[in-house]
Amino acid sequence: MAEVRLPTVLRPSAGGSATVPVEGDTVAEVFAGLVEKHPALRDQLLTPDGDLHRHLNVFLNDEDIRYLGKLDAKVAGGDTLTLMPAVAGG
Amino acid sequence: MLGIGVMEKVLAHCLEGAPLEACGLLGGREGEPAVAERCYPAGNGAGSARVYTVEARDLLRADREEEAAGGELIGVWHSHTHTEAWPSPTDVEAAPDPGWHYVVVSLRDLEPTLRSFRIRDGNIAEEPVVLQ
Numbered sequence: 001m002a003e004v005r006l007p008t009v010l011r012p013s014a015g016g017s018a019t020v021p022v023e024g025d026t027v028a029e030v031f032a033g034l035v036e037k038h039p040a041l042r043d044q045l046l047t048p049d050g051d052l053h054r055h056l057n058v059f060l061n062d063e064d065i066r067y068l069g070k071l072d073a074k075v076a077g078g079d080t081l082t083l084m085p086a087v088a089g090g
Numbered sequence: 091m092l093g094i095g096v097m098e099k100v101l102a103h104c105l106e107g108a109p110l111e112a113c114g115l116l117g118g119r120e121g122e123p124a125v126a127e128r129c130y131p132a133g134n135g136a137g138s139a140r141v142y143t144v145e146a147r148d149l150l151r152a153d154r155e156e157e158a159a160g161g162e163l164i165g166v167w168h169s170h171t172h173t174e175a176w177p178s179p180t181d182v183e184a185a186p187d188p189g190w191h192y193v194v195v196s197l198r199d200l201e202p203t204l205r206s207f208r209i210r211d212g213n214i215a216e217e218p219v220v221l222q
Contacts, residue, residue, distance in 0.1 A: 008162070055184075059150050084153060085186035086143065086144075086184075088142060088144065089180050089192075090141040
């Protein structure tokens with residue numbers, strides 16, 4: 001079981017939860033489980049094609065999953081997935 | 091409300107980063123007023139004088155350190171090196187959290203100008219900044 005930590009901006013789509021325990025062996029599987037529990041999160045995590053939303057940062061423990069294989073990154077029990085919105089502007 | 095130490099760090103990081111935009115995050119507690127007690131200077135992943143992206147690793151570090159301090163991230167600050175201290179259309183479009191405070195520092199004039207805003211549903215509302 002991995003723990004998914006949600007930023008404040010996503011919590012309303014998850015019934016107000018800050019953390020959600022989800023089963024899964026990859027980030028993709030964890031996301032699928034997360035969306036099954038909280039369908040309103042779907043479009044905030046993934047594009048219509050199922051790719052990682054470009055405005056979302058996902059960290060597996062302390063590593064950015066963009067350097068771990070993105071959605072294919074392996075997840076082990078006890079791992080923490082931290083989701084954070086990209087912070088940018090002009 | 092900004093701690094004086096926070097204000098000093100924000101302005102110093104903005105000046106050090108010029109002529110590129112500088113950015114960072116604010117931690118503290120929400121409320122009336124919200125209080126920014128800590129700031130986390132970050133790298134500008136865009137490396138640009140026109141846009142900024144808080145480096146992902148700095149975002150995570152700030153989140154972890156703020157959690158350890160018992161607070162939460164409540165906003166972001168960045169510099170405008172050539173324009174006024176007002177959110178640009180890009181700032182409005184990219185604003186990640188309607189609950190956050192968006193601090194803009196202008197370095198256009200000799201004296202830096204710092205102003206704070208809320209950005210919700212594309213609407214900009216300036217809020218007063220009080221030093222603590």
